[in-house]
Amino acid sequence: MQIDTLSEFLAQAGTEFRLYDLGRRLQPLSNDDFAAIEANQRPYPWPLQHHAWLAVCYWQSQGQAQPYVWFLKLPLDERGLFNNGAVKHFLAALVEQLGQDVSAELSDEQQQRLAQTPFTFQPSPDKLAAFHARLGLSLNLPASAFFNGVCEYLQDPKQQDWQQLGLQGIADLAARLHQNTELSQLLASQLLTLPTQVKDALLTQCEHQPLPEPLTHLLLNAINSELEHAAPNQERIAQLLRATAGSPKCAERQQKVASLLALNPSQPVMLSLAARLWQDLADETVLITYLAQLAELHSELFNGLFAELVSIPALRPLILGNLHNNDLPPHLKRALGSLFTGVR
Structure with missing residues (x-):
């Protein structure tokens, strides 16, 4: 099965997740709204410098909830819609490092490789x-x-x-x-x-x-x-x-x-x-x-x-x-x- 969106990837991996925008200021983004944005049914509501600045927090649905976080900077087109090619590029890099287990422990080298993609960022303190x-x-x-x-x-x-x-x-x-x-x-x-x-x-x-x-x-x-x-x-x-x-x-x-x-x-x-x-x-x-x-x-x-x-x-x-x-x-x-x- 081809997976084209972050929501699909996280759902297939058996995780629960929450999303926050970290662009102009911290704001929660509902999973339903994010799914509509990923499907290009609506523009991203809070663009900054033509990007969506997202914190994606996820944890395994079963067992102890140990949250993991990605900070993603995803490009938007002139209408504020997701650049789907960029999302697929990030997912490919993610699968390469994590395989199908999103809770797998990454080595320092793997973390550095993932951080070197153009789609991650480090928020201000x-x-x-x-x-x-x-x-x-x-x-x-x-x-x-x-x-x-x-x-x-x-x-x-x-x-x-x-x-x-x-x-x-x-x-x-x-x-x-x-x-x-x-x-x-x-x-x-x-x-x-x-x-x-x-x-x-x-x-x-x-x-x-x-x-x-x-x-x-x-x-x-x-x-x-x-x-x-x-x-x-x-x-x-x-x-x-x-x-x-x-x-x-x-x-x-x-x-x-x-x-x-x-x-x-x-x-x-x-x-x-x-x-x-x-x-x-x-x-x-x-x-x-x-x-x-x-x-x-x-x-x-x-x-x-x-x-x-x-x-x-x-x-x-x-x-x-x-x-x-x-x-x-x-x-x-x-x-x-x-x-x-x-x-x-």
């Missing part, structure tokens, strides 16, 4: 920690040995040495905020007064996890406080906004995005919206405002960010539907004209 935290929680595995130390630190930061904290413990805490009210309240009471290094690490991990509504509200309010300064820290504003990215869309954040776009938005804010909060650009008015401000204030970024945004299926129809809109702001019209003139 932040994303790797976020992934392990979310995966462990979903599989009911215990938190890392660093988790309790982070909780103890938050109880009394002045009496603890933050340099002893482990990144995985911070990620484990962020992954549990949406289901642990006590933990969320503890973080909210301390977050904005923590040393910069700890605060930065926590906010970065929050980008990849769903947050409870009160914590999202706290972060958005912190943006208001920063904006009241004579010289607001634009990097901090962007960081606080990004930290809410894993939370569901909400009216409060939509209003915050709209207000930031009306205030000559900084480059950090514009980059954060494209990289982490593209879902809040799915409102046509907000999207046009974003592109217009990008063209007027940050023209050096326009071509690259436009190419990324137009590749996202949730935004692509809105963008393409406005290419010939006569009511577009002049700066945006000129930027689009230059873009497509250059393409030709």
Whole structure:
């Protein structure tokens, strides 16, 4: 029997598996959605640089569940569909190294060979920690040995040495905020007064996890406080906004995005919206405002960010539907004209 997809390969090997996207931020991808994507019935929902950045976790259905993980970077075509030739190429390399037993122990040499294919990648430490935290929680595995130390630190930061904290413990805490009210309240009471290094690490991990509504509200309010300064820290504003990215869309954040776009938005804010909060650009008015401000204030970024945004299926129809809109702001019209003139 010919096997053409990852889903078929993992099913035939008698495994259960879960998938996560690690491109723009950590997001679970259901097996059913992935099967439809593999069948080219729908585009990949979160492309980055014309690739799908996947974490594939699998384990044998029978016996002790020992999870294994592949990190795969699979090319997409201009419509966001899987390049099936690339998938088959990876599967051929996989079978060559593993045979039919996906749980077989690989030698160092075999692992190196598999890693040398163009379809694997190593996530950044932040994303790797976020992934392990979310995966462990979903599989009911215990938190890392660093988790309790982070909780103890938050109880009394002045009496603890933050340099002893482990990144995985911070990620484990962020992954549990949406289901642990006590933990969320503890973080909210301390977050904005923590040393910069700890605060930065926590906010970065929050980008990849769903947050409870009160914590999202706290972060958005912190943006208001920063904006009241004579010289607001634009990097901090962007960081606080990004930290809410894993939370569901909400009216409060939509209003915050709209207000930031009306205030000559900084480059950090514009980059954060494209990289982490593209879902809040799915409102046509907000999207046009974003592109217009990008063209007027940050023209050096326009071509690259436009190419990324137009590749996202949730935004692509809105963008393409406005290419010939006569009511577009002049700066945006000129930027689009230059873009497509250059393409030709």
